[in-house]
Amino acid sequence: MNDTIVALATPPGVGAIGVIRVSGNNTFPILNKVFRGKDITKAKSHSVHLGTIRDDEEIIDEVLLTLFKGPNSYTKEDVIEISCHGSPFIIQQLIKLLLNQGARLARPGEFTQRAFVNGRFDLAQAEAVADLIASENESMHSAAMKQMRGGFSDEIKKLREELIHFASMIELELDFAEEDVEFASREDLRKLINNLKHLIRRLTESFTLGNAIKNGIPTVIAGKPNAGKSTLLNALLNEEKAIVSDIPGTTRDVIEDVINVDGISFRFTDTAGIRTTKDTVEAIGVERTMAKMKEASVILYLVDMQAETRKDVDKEINFIRELNVPYLLIGNKLDEAKPEIKLQLEEHDALFISAKQKDNLENLKSALKELVSLDSFKTGNTIVTNLRHYEGLMATDQALNQVIEGIDSGISNDFVAMDIRNALHHLGTLTGEITTEDLLENIFSKFCIGK
Amino acid sequence: MNDTIVALATPPGVGAIGVIRVSGNNTFPILNKVFRGKDITKAKSHSVHLGTIRDDEEIIDEVLLTLFKGPNSYTKEDVIEISCHGSPFIIQQLIKLLLNQGARLARPGEFTQRAFVNGRFDLAQAEAVADLIASENESMHSAAMKQMRGGFSDEIKKLREELIHFASMIELELDFAEEDVEFASREDLRKLINNLKHLIRRLTESFTLGNAIKNGIPTVIAGKPNAGKSTLLNALLNEEKAIVSDIPGTTRDVIEDVINVDGISFRFTDTAGIRTTKDTVEAIGVERTMAKMKEASVILYLVDMQAETRKDVDKEINFIRELNVPYLLIGNKLDEAKPEIKLQLEEHDALFISAKQKDNLENLKSALKELVSLDSFKTGNTIVTNLRHYEGLMATDQALNQVIEGIDSGISNDFVAMDIRNALHHLGTLTGEITTEDLLENIFSKFCIGK
Numbered sequence: 001m002n003d004t005i006v007a008l009a010t011p012p013g014v015g016a017i018g019v020i021r022v023s024g025n026n027t028f029p030i031l032n033k034v035f036r037g038k039d040i041t042k043a044k045s046h047s048v049h050l051g052t053i054r055d056d057e058e059i060i061d062e063v064l065l066t067l068f069k070g071p072n073s074y075t076k077e078d079v080i081e082i083s084c085h086g087s088p089f090i091i092q093q094l095i096k097l098l099l100n101q102g103a104r105l106a107r108p109g110e111f112t113q114r115a116f117v118n119g120r121f122d123l124a125q126a127e128a129v130a131d132l133i134a135s136e137n138e139s140m141h142s143a144a145m146k147q148m149r150g151g152f153s154d155e156i157k158k159l160r161e162e163l164i165h166f167a168s169m170i171e172l173e174l175d176f177a178e179e180d181v182e183f184a185s186r187e188d189l190r191k192l193i194n195n196l197k198h199l200i201r202r203l204t205e206s207f208t209l210g211n212a213i214k215n216g217i218p219t220v221i222a223g224k225p226n227a228g229k230s231t232l233l234n235a236l237l238n239e240e241k242a243i244v245s246d247i248p249g250t251t252r253d254v255i256e257d258v259i260n261v262d263g264i265s266f267r268f269t270d271t272a273g274i275r276t277t278k279d280t281v282e283a284i285g286v287e288r289t290m291a292k293m294k295e296a297s298v299i300l301y302l303v304d305m306q307a308e309t310r311k312d313v314d315k316e317i318n319f320i321r322e323l324n325v326p327y328l329l330i331g332n333k334l335d336e337a338k339p340e341i342k343l344q345l346e347e348h349d350a351l352f353i354s355a356k357q358k359d360n361l362e363n364l365k366s367a368l369k370e371l372v373s374l375d376s377f378k379t380g381n382t383i384v385t386n387l388r389h390y391e392g393l394m395a396t397d398q399a400l401n402q403v404i405e406g407i408d409s410g411i412s413n414d415f416v417a418m419d420i421r422n423a424l425h426h427l428g429t430l431t432g433e434i435t436t437e438d439l440l441e442n443i444f445s446k447f448c449i450g451k
Numbered sequence: 452m453n454d455t456i457v458a459l460a461t462p463p464g465v466g467a468i469g470v471i472r473v474s475g476n477n478t479f480p481i482l483n484k485v486f487r488g489k490d491i492t493k494a495k496s497h498s499v500h501l502g503t504i505r506d507d508e509e510i511i512d513e514v515l516l517t518l519f520k521g522p523n524s525y526t527k528e529d530v531i532e533i534s535c536h537g538s539p540f541i542i543q544q545l546i547k548l549l550l551n552q553g554a555r556l557a558r559p560g561e562f563t564q565r566a567f568v569n570g571r572f573d574l575a576q577a578e579a580v581a582d583l584i585a586s587e588n589e590s591m592h593s594a595a596m597k598q599m600r601g602g603f604s605d606e607i608k609k610l611r612e613e614l615i616h617f618a619s620m621i622e623l624e625l626d627f628a629e630e631d632v633e634f635a636s637r638e639d640l641r642k643l644i645n646n647l648k649h650l651i652r653r654l655t656e657s658f659t660l661g662n663a664i665k666n667g668i669p670t671v672i673a674g675k676p677n678a679g680k681s682t683l684l685n686a687l688l689n690e691e692k693a694i695v696s697d698i699p700g701t702t703r704d705v706i707e708d709v710i711n712v713d714g715i716s717f718r719f720t721d722t723a724g725i726r727t728t729k730d731t732v733e734a735i736g737v738e739r740t741m742a743k744m745k746e747a748s749v750i751l752y753l754v755d756m757q758a759e760t761r762k763d764v765d766k767e768i769n770f771i772r773e774l775n776v777p778y779l780l781i782g783n784k785l786d787e788a789k790p791e792i793k794l795q796l797e798e799h800d801a802l803f804i805s806a807k808q809k810d811n812l813e814n815l816k817s818a819l820k821e822l823v824s825l826d827s828f829k830t831g832n833t834i835v836t837n838l839r840h841y842e843g844l845m846a847t848d849q850a851l852n853q854v855i856e857g858i859d860s861g862i863s864n865d866f867v868a869m870d871i872r873n874a875l876h877h878l879g880t881l882t883g884e885i886t887t888e889d890l891l892e893n894i895f896s897k898f899c900i901g902k
Contacts, residue, residue, distance in 0.1 A: 011466035011537060014584060016902035019468060048497040048517055059596055066499055086462060087584045089592055133465060133538045141540055145510055451467035
């Protein structure tokens with residue numbers, strides 16, 4: 001596992017500089033063969049050296065080498081970072097040279113995988129590195145940073161320690177089985193497990209929020225054909241992502257895009273208008289719209305105040321209420337509104353906009369933000385953003401239920417102990433105390449090359 | 452000029468790491484305010500420090516700072532490079548924070564401009580940095596590296612020193628004008644100037660080559676409609692850049708692309724087929740083709756061995772010969788060739804390929820490379836690749852001609868001295884001994900941000 005790996009660590013493309021990362025047992029000998037400058041084998045860790053990298057006598061580039069001697073490096077191995085001119089050609093030549101000298105190309109995430117294997121951080125923290133790099137807004141960034149710095153791991157560790165104590169007590173009883181002693185008060189155990197389950201519930205409940213933070217809060221824009229849905233999405237996006245036309249029924253595909261409102265991402269879905277139709281293509285679109293609306297966290301329901309009737313609007317408000325999804329009722333085409341429709345909508349606390357004129361969109365954004373107010377996010381609590389973690393917590397909860405059932409039904413301590421070990425196993429996979437080849441490969445293959 | 456500038460130095464986008472560069476008088480105070488870790492104001496130059504960058508108490512990222520204390524840095528000012536997680540969001544937040552602390556965004560090339568102003572290298576070397584980053588193949592890379600390491604500057608310096616000596620002798624004579632002495636033998640001067648002109652000629656002649664290295668050797672693929680020109684270009688590019696169809700006359704625009712053959716770039720131009728036509732759009736295409744062929748350094752002329760007649764082929768060979776441009780005669784559609792046409796082409800040393808089957812393309816590439824064999828490149832001579840340098844050398848040559856004319860016609864030494872000073876001025880702009888604001892801005896604005 002200590003062979004020497006190399007990869008470009010900065011994004012591909014032309015830039016002022018590029019950084020090539022080398023890690024492993026032979027990092028220093030390999031660089032020493034091709035670098036002309038100070039003798040790096042005698043230099044201190046965390047020092048920087050100017051020189052040239054040469055293939056025989058031909059200079060490939062003037063570079064800065066930054067030396068990290070293991071274990072004081074990202075991977076805890078010997079690491080050298082080569083800062084070179086940001087030319088794809090030069091980077092290619094440098095990597096080729098290092099491969100010729102005995103390094104091999106790193107797999108995606110292999111540097112971070114080595115950091116994990118060498119104990120620099122646990123698995124949940126390693127996973128947070130990828131999330132941190134992918135973070136696109138303040139809330140994603142904050143959740144990933146908290147996780148990378150051990151927030152999630154600390155909570156899991158607490159759970160695990162209590163369970164381990166619990167398990168060892170039960171197992172101690174097994175050793176003294178003939179004497180019928182009870183080292184662990186069943187009442188205390190029940191209380192402890194309930195506390196654990198409570199903590200797990202808090203974490204798993206945060207996943208809905210965590211998922212929304214990571215992928216954007218699913219928000220559907222709905223309404224009758226030609227109510228101005230695509231125009232609103234475009235106005236919000238400030239660009240022409242959707243095809244806008246005056247012909248009702250233009251939008252048939254479900255179009256998605258993410259908008260950042262004060263650090264919270266909303267994943268907007270523009271939809272086909274809702275009406276009965278004979279056009280099969282459009283009918284499929286309407287069906288999709290209904291499905292999307294039921295899945296949504298928030299619906300923006302648009303009413304065309306210029307064209308619709310009071311009867312229509314009554315029907316629509318009833319329809320949207322019955323979906324039981326948080327919604328904003330929005331009267332569109334404010335500049336051309338029929339007064340009686342505006343009055344009717346006012347009674348239902350509607351918001352009035354003109355998507356075309358981009359009027360009142362800031363109010364709409366504020367209302368949207370208030371509707372989903374992410375209270376738990378603001379409290380600084382740990383948030384689960386990773387599906388793998390969510391599933392691990394759910395499996396732990398399941399196992400704890402079996403422990404409780406076991407105690408209740410008075411089954412043999414052997415089985416109770418086994419169920420506890422099972423819960424411990426699931427918790428262990430979260431932070432990486434328990435891993436398999438497949439699990440690690442699955443996690444790290446999602447990283448970018450060079451990390 | 453010593454205010455503190457900041458810019459992302461690595462290419463934009465997602466990567467394992469990003470590097471932000473800060474340079475100027477306040478580099479250390481600014482970073483000291485936001486960095487938590489070792490006290491960087493007390494740390495040594497060329498050392499690396501792990502810590503966090505915070506906006507108030509909120510952690511933006513865990514980073515590595517590399518410290519360079521002026522004048523031991525790229526710009527010769529205090530420089531800090533921040534190596535952070537390669538997330539565009541994080542990079543944006545970090546740069547925003549540094550701007551709030553009093554840094555300003557660097558203009559393109561501003562770091563290198565400061566390096567030049569502070570005497571790290573001369574102007575020709577600074578320009579080579581941009582060429583080095585843009586280098587896409589071995590010959591561009593080698594020419595830029597030679598120039599950055601002072602090859603071109605050394606030649607210019609030699610010229611300049613000899614001329615300065617010359618000028619001071621003439622000016623000395625001016626001081627003793629009444630005594631009619633001659634410190635500088637006019638015969639020696641003439642010889643010296645001829646030597647200088649010879650050196651300048653060698654440099655300016657290398658520009659054709661230098662330009663070809665930098666932009667690719669202009670290579671035109673020509674032939675009758677449907678001879679397989681687009682198919683050949685595609686086969687060479689290994690991708691579908693041109694629209695290929697069986698309908699003669701499909702290609703109307705001039706399509707260009709660069710192909711790397713063993714470290715030499717060829718800028719291929721696919722063209723509309725040559726024939727008389729009534730279609731005005733196509734007629735314009737044919738006209739452009741003729742113009743392109745005359746400008747080309749190399750022509751690949753394709754003959755359709757399946758469809759053409761002996762009479763046609765005779766005409767074509769005569770036509771291509773008369774252009775007086777190096778060419779390769781190529782018989783295409785080898786698998787369906789008429790034997791008599793193949794025989795006819797063999798008499799003219801044609802190369803046979805099947806563009807569609809990708810047969811014999813390696814031979815074609817070898818022949819192409821041989822045809823343009825860049826002998827002067829291989830000799831390790833200095834090559835002029837920069838249009839500005841070429842023009843400066845031409846202007847110097849012009850001024851030297853006037854010196855010679857002045858001596859020949861026996862005009863006053865005042866004028867001879869002025870012409871020499873004029874030549875010195877042009878040489879000085881090349882390496883930057885003589886600069887103007889406009890010149891500098893023009894040069895450095897072509898750099899990428901962060902360099």
